[in-house]
Amino acid sequence: MTTISPALPYPGASDQATPEETDPQGVFSLTEYADRLARVQELMHERGMASLVVVDPANLFYLTGYNAWSFYMPQAIIVPAAGPAHLFARAMDAQGAHHTCCLGPEQIHGYPEHYVHRPDIHPWDWITERALEIGVLEDGAEVVIGVETDAHFFSPRGFLALHGRIRQASLIDSHELVNWVRVIKSPQEQTKLLLAGRIATAAMTIGLEGVLAGAPQYEVVSEIQRAQAFGTPGVGGDYPAIVPMLPTGASAGTPHLTWSQQSLRSGEATTIELAGVHDRYHAPLARTVSLGEPTPRLRDCSEAVAEGLTAALDIFTPGTTGREVHAAFIACIERRGFFKESRIGYSIGIGYPPDWGERTVSLRAEEETPLAAGMAFHIILGMWQDNWGYETSESVLLTPTGHALLTDVPQGLLVKP
Amino acid sequence: MTTISPALPYPGASDQATPEETDPQGVFSLTEYADRLARVQELMHERGMASLVVVDPANLFYLTGYNAWSFYMPQAIIVPAAGPAHLFARAMDAQGAHHTCCLGPEQIHGYPEHYVHRPDIHPWDWITERALEIGVLEDGAEVVIGVETDAHFFSPRGFLALHGRIRQASLIDSHELVNWVRVIKSPQEQTKLLLAGRIATAAMTIGLEGVLAGAPQYEVVSEIQRAQAFGTPGVGGDYPAIVPMLPTGASAGTPHLTWSQQSLRSGEATTIELAGVHDRYHAPLARTVSLGEPTPRLRDCSEAVAEGLTAALDIFTPGTTGREVHAAFIACIERRGFFKESRIGYSIGIGYPPDWGERTVSLRAEEETPLAAGMAFHIILGMWQDNWGYETSESVLLTPTGHALLTDVPQGLLVKP
Numbered sequence: 001m002t003t004i005s006p007a008l009p010y011p012g013a014s015d016q017a018t019p020e021e022t023d024p025q026g027v028f029s030l031t032e033y034a035d036r037l038a039r040v041q042e043l044m045h046e047r048g049m050a051s052l053v054v055v056d057p058a059n060l061f062y063l064t065g066y067n068a069w070s071f072y073m074p075q076a077i078i079v080p081a082a083g084p085a086h087l088f089a090r091a092m093d094a095q096g097a098h099h100t101c102c103l104g105p106e107q108i109h110g111y112p113e114h115y116v117h118r119p120d121i122h123p124w125d126w127i128t129e130r131a132l133e134i135g136v137l138e139d140g141a142e143v144v145i146g147v148e149t150d151a152h153f154f155s156p157r158g159f160l161a162l163h164g165r166i167r168q169a170s171l172i173d174s175h176e177l178v179n180w181v182r183v184i185k186s187p188q189e190q191t192k193l194l195l196a197g198r199i200a201t202a203a204m205t206i207g208l209e210g211v212l213a214g215a216p217q218y219e220v221v222s223e224i225q226r227a228q229a230f231g232t233p234g235v236g237g238d239y240p241a242i243v244p245m246l247p248t249g250a251s252a253g254t255p256h257l258t259w260s261q262q263s264l265r266s267g268e269a270t271t272i273e274l275a276g277v278h279d280r281y282h283a284p285l286a287r288t289v290s291l292g293e294p295t296p297r298l299r300d301c302s303e304a305v306a307e308g309l310t311a312a313l314d315i316f317t318p319g320t321t322g323r324e325v326h327a328a329f330i331a332c333i334e335r336r337g338f339f340k341e342s343r344i345g346y347s348i349g350i351g352y353p354p355d356w357g358e359r360t361v362s363l364r365a366e367e368e369t370p371l372a373a374g375m376a377f378h379i380i381l382g383m384w385q386d387n388w389g390y391e392t393s394e395s396v397l398l399t400p401t402g403h404a405l406l407t408d409v410p411q412g413l414l415v416k417p
Numbered sequence: 418m419t420t421i422s423p424a425l426p427y428p429g430a431s432d433q434a435t436p437e438e439t440d441p442q443g444v445f446s447l448t449e450y451a452d453r454l455a456r457v458q459e460l461m462h463e464r465g466m467a468s469l470v471v472v473d474p475a476n477l478f479y480l481t482g483y484n485a486w487s488f489y490m491p492q493a494i495i496v497p498a499a500g501p502a503h504l505f506a507r508a509m510d511a512q513g514a515h516h517t518c519c520l521g522p523e524q525i526h527g528y529p530e531h532y533v534h535r536p537d538i539h540p541w542d543w544i545t546e547r548a549l550e551i552g553v554l555e556d557g558a559e560v561v562i563g564v565e566t567d568a569h570f571f572s573p574r575g576f577l578a579l580h581g582r583i584r585q586a587s588l589i590d591s592h593e594l595v596n597w598v599r600v601i602k603s604p605q606e607q608t609k610l611l612l613a614g615r616i617a618t619a620a621m622t623i624g625l626e627g628v629l630a631g632a633p634q635y636e637v638v639s640e641i642q643r644a645q646a647f648g649t650p651g652v653g654g655d656y657p658a659i660v661p662m663l664p665t666g667a668s669a670g671t672p673h674l675t676w677s678q679q680s681l682r683s684g685e686a687t688t689i690e691l692a693g694v695h696d697r698y699h700a701p702l703a704r705t706v707s708l709g710e711p712t713p714r715l716r717d718c719s720e721a722v723a724e725g726l727t728a729a730l731d732i733f734t735p736g737t738t739g740r741e742v743h744a745a746f747i748a749c750i751e752r753r754g755f756f757k758e759s760r761i762g763y764s765i766g767i768g769y770p771p772d773w774g775e776r777t778v779s780l781r782a783e784e785e786t787p788l789a790a791g792m793a794f795h796i797i798l799g800m801w802q803d804n805w806g807y808e809t810s811e812s813v814l815l816t817p818t819g820h821a822l823l824t825d826v827p828q829g830l831l832v833k834p
Contacts, residue, residue, distance in 0.1 A: 067674075154572060155567045222644070222654075225642035236636070359534055
């Protein structure tokens with residue numbers, strides 16, 4: 001395994017050698033954004049798209065730095081074949097977009113307040129008309145417009161409003177074009193991931209300390225949430241795309257339960273799944289704690305998974321496919337009588353609620369994409385059984401010759417008295 | 418103003434007189450769920466709907482108690498004209514749905530893992546086919562199916578998969594049918610809101626204490642997030658639909674910025690907007706703090722808003738319309754030279770990311786719905802100006818004869834040295 005120096009320069013640090021012009025919050029250099037846009041437009045060209053309608057908040061952030069909790073209202077970036085992208089958002093959000101977004105004022109458009117939550121008109125009526133008017137959307141018989149039709153925060157009604165105003169051009173699914181451009185992380189992004197990993201390490205350490213018989217679940221989570229925002233010295237945390245999950249006892253047999261009013265009980269196992277986040281980059285991490293001696297079956301499962309993880313990491317290097325990684329893990333656990341139907345990991349990077357996955361490369365039987373340096377994955381080994389479960393994970397960055405773990409928390413089942 | 422006793426019985430409390438059968442987590446009685454379903458089916462009947470496709474996680478929780486962070490994958494409840502609702506979710510989530518959901522196993526359907534994130538097939542292919550097969554969806558020339566086409570977490574691609582498999586029936590927009598049933602809160606729900614209000618009070622008190630010159634924003638938020646989950650003695654907090662927002666200094670001129678790596682500065686104003694949450698019920702609250710003497714304009718604005726809030730609350734009683742409340746507020750601030758385009762409040766109750774609004778009744782010029790006992794609102798007075806802002810809010814429950822505030826934090830601009 002290659003080890004990455006944790007002292008990678010952090011953009012914005014005072015000892016940075018060549019200060020570059022950045023977005024308003026100093027998160028990325030303008031050169032970086034220009035490069036991202038160029039790669040998106042290049043792919044658009046290959047696929048014959050005259051425009052691309054982008055609605056995923058992570059893609060908005062990736063392309064322009066735009067970052068606000070405004071995605072509960074319709075908003076989009078429309079990328080033309082050439083020239084700058086344009087942001088469309090509710091007027092009150094458009095007005096403040098320059099605090100985070102690297103677009104100029106003439107590329108930011110706010111729809112009026114009276115379009116909000118109305119049965120007769122929809123913000124996408126306005127967005128489409130304005131986009132046609134300024135030419136970032138074009139309606140013609142030969143024109144192809146890519147649309148993120150399976151992203152979060154684009155409602156069918158919004159899509160139908162867009163569709164209804166485009167009379168001649170073809171709307172085609174984007175097939176996550178921008179998400180696929182995001183798969184390889186630049187050095188600046190890798191630094192964000194490393195910092196997110198340190199925050200995950202800190203938050204998980206505190207979470208594991210809090211798992212005690214009799215502790216109410218909400219108390220354990222309260223300390224985790226404090227640690228997630230507090231970050232590590234000098235490096236604040238950002239909000240995670242998913243709140244800490246705490247399946248415990250019988251409910252550990254299912255993956256996505258959030259915490260409850262119940263207390264942790266001796267004799268039960270509890271899983272903590274959380275992410276450290278910095279500047280929207282996520283390093284997720286899961287561990288399981290047994291309060292008291294684990295059942296033989298849980299012990300067995302944790303050992304099988306540990307072997308599987310080792311086998312998966314052994315080949316986790318550029319050139320290997322997701323299918324091969326998956327097969328290495330599955331072979332180990334099946335030898336010990338365990339089975340898993342769902343994928344064992346997915347590409348990570350920028351995350352916004354409700355998901356920190358990139359929706360591109362998965363570690364599963366059908367995945368033929370080869371791993372490459374600069375990719376990052378959450379390898380998540382969730383074994384959800386009838387009324388019990390075991391879960392452990394690692395966030396991993398691909399290096400030119402191997403990989404590096406983003407976090408540093410002892411692996412395996414933690415047994416506490 | 419009517420005052421509600423804070424000692425309203427809390428379901429699940431040991432001194433509860435008549436223990437009723439509840440959902441698996443003891444959040445609501447089964448009678449309550451039966452009543453909710455009956456009211457939804459009555460409205461469906463009035464509108465001639467044979468089925469209703471429900472995707473909003475808040476509506477899933479309202480109708481069945483189903484509660485998990487699984488909404489990043491396609492899921493739905495389909496309500497037939499008569500008989501029980503059916504839940505459709507990813508297999509790994511369907512398997513654990515009985516931990517929170519009051520439906521029987523024969524009403525819970527899990528789509529196979531290989532439908533996840535695939536370019537060729539979509540979970541909504543499976544959901545639609547299964548729903549047709551078991552008869553909760555019917556495809557016929559005279560059949561009308563209501564669909565939540567403007568809810569979060571229903572992608573255009575998902576909708577098109579549904580649409581493509583329904584050959585004869587008409588799909589019509591639900592116009593937020595279930596959300597409108599949610600508008601009047603039952604006594605059990607009102608208790609949740611009161612407990613959420615207490616948590617909001619605790620979290621805001623801690624947040625306001627943390628606003629100090631030199632404090633990094635993420636540190637202030639870390640204590641707020643701890644308090645939100647910790648709750649108040651014996652009553653744990655749940656996760657908020659929106660993370661704490663902390664517009665500060667020049668960025669206070671825009672409403673939805675989340676916290677950053679910056680520190681708070683003397684001479685600047687900072688707004689905290691957060692929610693207390695209990696069992697998914699939200700009591701949002703906003704306050705603004707000036708570090709040092711406020712500018713005359715900010716002082717003016719806070720006083721105008723205080724007068725406007727008093728005028729709005731004076732008539733905040735059953736029978737008044739949202740239009741009248743809005744007009745009372747606007748008249749006060751305009752007399753003092755302030756203007757506001759956006760609505761001044763919205764109905765609240767259950768919330769899931771990315772929004773804690775119910776998307777039904779708004780407090781705005783066009784709103785003719787009369788207020789009624791059991792409704793609850795977030796009255797949010799956000800004055801977003803060029804490079805500065807002021808924001809304050811109250812969460813308010815309508816009683817038979819007036820209203821009660823859900824939280825207890827001194828109103829007005831807080832000035833700290």
